Amino acid sequence: MDTLSQRWARLEPHTTMTGPDDDRPRPAVLLFHGCGGLRGHLPKYAEVAKQAGWRAFIVDSYGPRGWSRQFAMATVCTGLLLRGDDRAGDILAALHGISQRPDVDASKIALAGWSHGGWGIMEAMSADRSRSALGLADPGNVSLDGVIATYLAYPYVGVAAFNRMRPWRHCPKTLAVIARSDHLTSVRNAERVHAMIRDCGTELETWIADGSHSFDEPMTAPPMRYDERLSDEALRRFGALLHDVAVAPAA
Template sequence: MDTLATRWSRLEPHVTIVGPDDDRPRPAVLLFHGCGGLRGHLPRYAAAAKARGWRAVIVDSYAPRGWSRQFAMATVCTGLLLRGWERAGDILATIHGVSARPEVDASTLVLAGWSHGGWGIMEAMSADRERAGALGLVDAGAVSLEAVKATYLAYPYVGVAALNRMRPWRHCPKTLAVVAAKDHLTTVRNAERVHAMVRNCGAEVETWIADGTHSFDEPMTAPPMRYDDALCAEAIRRFAALLEDTAVAPPV
């Protein structure tokens, strides 16, 4: 079982930080991919963050584990490996590691997750981190979530395998939840029920029902999933607006 430091030491070589070319402490948004791994849409979100004076931290959860996209598709996407609570350990370790970097304003972080990444964020927000071995870490409670001011959840996985989807959050930041109207992994009704639970914990939760499929912003078509360029542009616009509503970054 990892400590926060050892998990971060494994993740850090496979992290990409995008942002203005300076060393000023800036707010940061941490980006966590879906079960298909790093894809071409995350750099577009990172570029939107950079344009607004933020740093974007793209985290690859598969390379440190030696997993290919094909392996992940056959195991993570089918629920055999790396359930959401395990992925949450990567999220906490990234908060721990990134907060120590001088070019990051450690008081202002946003977590953004797509599908499986969103599942991991929800587990991190709701878990009892003081419990021994919580989220696969020895010291999960040693990292504070107070700096997490908002979350961006893009069609997060809230299906039957997400056993804790209705567990109240213990940390309740402002949240923008993107619901795909044609998501084959959940109904709109189920997704809205989960997000209403989050809202009830005291969080400001905005939901956007996008008229697309799961992964509509990912530049590929793998039925029943289909890319939609207009919806992707709107998703990036809303993501950027969430950052601007959360904190004013130093001018670029």
């Protein structure tokens, strides 16, 4: 079982940073891909963060494991490997490592996850970290106090997400995106989960986007379909969330 430092040592070479070209401590957003792996939409969100004066870190969970997109589609997307609680270990390890960078303001960090990545964030927010959990020997050795926002893009809250109704233990401001035509969950189920999170004290805004799962990913694989207009709106709302929670130093 990895420690936080060991897991981060594996993830760090597969993490890409985008941000202003300076060494000032800046707010940071950590971006976690869906079960299909790194795709073309995440750099767009990273660029929005950069324009807001934030640093953005795109964390690849598959590179350190030697997994191809095809392998992940056949195993992770089907629930055979790396379920949400396992992915939460990557999220905590990345938070642990990135918080220690001198060019990051560890008191102003946002976590953003798409589908499977959102599932992992929800597990990280709700898990009992007082003991070994989430595939880590020391999950409680990273503080969540600096996490001031989460962005959940059509997070997986289907039947395999056994802990989806477990109350969060840390409650940052959250923007939760629901895809109206999501084939993995109904709007009613997603709203029920998000209402539970809101009842825990989280300031949570829900946006029901009139599209399919992965509507902001530039590809079409029915029943998922790219929608440029909704993608632009998602980018705008993502940027607005960052502006709402922290004022970054001028570039």
